[in-house]
Amino acid sequence: MSEDSGTSGTAAAAYDGTAVAEGRPVRIGVQLQPQHATYDAIRRAVDRAEAAGVDVVFNWDHFFPLYGDADGAHFECWTMLGAWAEQTERVEIGALVTCVGYRNPDLLADMARTVDHISGGRLLLGIGAGWFERDYDEYGYRFGTPGTRLADLADALPRIEARWSVLNPEPTRRIPVMVGGGGERKTLRLTARHADIWHGFGDADVLDRKHRVLDEWCAAEEREPSAIERSAGVEAAPEDVGDRLHALGTRLFTIGTDGPDFDLTLVERWVAWRDRMNDAHGTPGATASAG
DSSP states (O other), X not given: OOSSOOOOOTTSOOOOOHHHHTTOOOEEEEEEEOBSSOHHHHHHHHHHHHHHTOSEEEEOOOSSOSSSOTTSOBOOHHHHHHHHHHHOSSSEEEXXXXXXXXXXXXXXXXXXXXXXXXXXXXXXXXXXOOOOHHHHHHHTOOOOOHHHHHHHHHHHHHHHHXXXXXXXXXXXXXXXXXXXXXXXXXXXXXHHHHOSEEEEOSOHHHHHHHHHHHHHHHHHTTOOGGGSEEEEEEXXXXXXXXXXXXXXXXXXXXXXXXXXXOOOHHHHHHHHHHHHHHHHHTOOOSSOOOO
């Protein structure tokens, strides 16, 4: 196995995600990318997303915009999640994903536990190895290499779990851990060992391969593949890609949008598709879309 992105071979049969996703409802997330907007606009977008019926509202863990004006307006991730925990009532919240290199893992565990309590048990801890060099350079973190950043992730995950076990008060629930990334030799093995959710990137052919590799690592780690919810970012309309990704076992679909307007038109189409799919498959979602 390699730590590159890879694609599935044309001769391979299509991956059947039925077993890994049995009984899991389709869920819809929106990533409100905290760039090129005032905080008032971000706050209103959170309200609109919850009213639209999404299941999860994510931000991201960067210090500068990733698109558009590189020095445009931008806000920090975890401070924002604390505010969202008070603002929202129903949706789960989290970062897609937290960079492991920006915070001591024990501190991150305590931050997550605190937001978990503020939100009444609605935090997801998304975490990954990190990649955006400017964040590291300008804030004084060691950028290192892909190998050192993955080593940091491998060190952090058990430390976070251990810290949760001794905090007083403890988290309100077993906080779901989402690992983001597609490296086949290390990231997916760490996912199999520690994660409740895996978030992947790429088209259906790429995700087909990644699901196979994740299943192999689950076998090596003596973990049931069905224990890990499969998640993906989507940019196209549900009628174009939804059915294929659903067949692969993907159940959490996240649409990204940024400022200044935070257009939720595509999100609303995915919410409607979610409801049709859950009705058709008899898997009612944990949250109901707005009437």
